[in-house]
Amino acid sequence: MSAIPLQQSVADLEAAFKNFFDSCKGKRKGQKVGYPKFKKRTSSQSARLTRGGFSVKGQGVYLAKIGIVKPIGSRELPSEPSSVTIIKDCANRYFLSFVVEVEPVQLDAKNPSVGIDLGIKTFAVMSNGEKAVSPCYKALDRKVRQLQRKLARQQKDSKRRSKTRIQIAKQHNKIADTRKDFLHKLSTKVVSENQTIVLEDLNVSGMVKNRKLSRAISQQGWREFRVLVEAKSQK
Known part of the structure; x- marks a missing residue:
């Protein structure tokens, strides 16, 4: 090599x-x-x-x-x-x-500013009245849990266990790809339409400690959305 x-x-x-x-x-x-x-x-x-x-x-x-x-x-x-x-x-x-190196792009945003409130049922509520609803991950999440129970019963280092592990990874990728597609489209729309963007400063690591809401919070990708908005604003 x-x-x-x-x-x-x-x-x-x-x-x-x-x-x-x-x-x-x-x-x-x-x-x-x-x-x-x-x-x-x-x-x-x-x-x-x-x-x-x-x-x-x-x-x-x-x-x-x-x-x-x-x-x-x-x-x-x-x-x-x-x-x-x-x-x-x-x-x-x-x-x-x-x-690669990318040159910054200057856009003429139509709105002077926008405030965004992040949530679980409705992903984002804008100060101008717009709402963004995140995709539903329940069906994919249910499939992941089902396969994980199957994996726990299978013998270690067996071919069937390896096959189930890959199936679980594919389901996780479907969830991640669906979330990433939604966050990219929403962040691009927000950055291109607004000159100033105000996001609430959430302590996500502390909120995830809530056992009842930890899975739902983790699936939303609030931190990832913030990172995308900051990066695209600088660009």
Whole structure:
């Protein structure tokens, strides 16, 4: 294999140890960072290639020691990529994620400001009277619980257990993809129509401790929505 992913993995390990020791000494803000662990085979895997290890050739991408692969692109690359990460998720799906430089875009928003109140039944209530209802995850969540009960009864390291594990990962991906699609569309709409956006500062980690509402709160993705709005506002 190429030497570049090996060098990048060593750099990632160095960053992980630095974060761990800084957290122990109190130099790092936020939650405590645990000791670095080896990746599991069943969890997501990734390898990063920098310039010299890959090149974009028309509709294909050349990867060092692998050859040319032809991915289904979600969009055209706005500029020359500086690195690419090959990702394999828990459901055995493969992705190519590029790092590119993007110029900021100036938009003429029609509304001077908007305040957004986040909730569970109705995801967002705007100060201008608009409401955004999040997708219903109940059917997919019910399927996940059913498969998890099946997984608990199966013998460890068996082929049937491995098959059920992949089925659970696929259901989780459906929930995550549905939520991400909704949040991206809503955040784009909010940012493009308003000059100033005001969001309530929620303590999500504290609210998740409520056992009755923790699952519903986690599925909404309030924090992810805030991150998307901030990133798209800066862009």
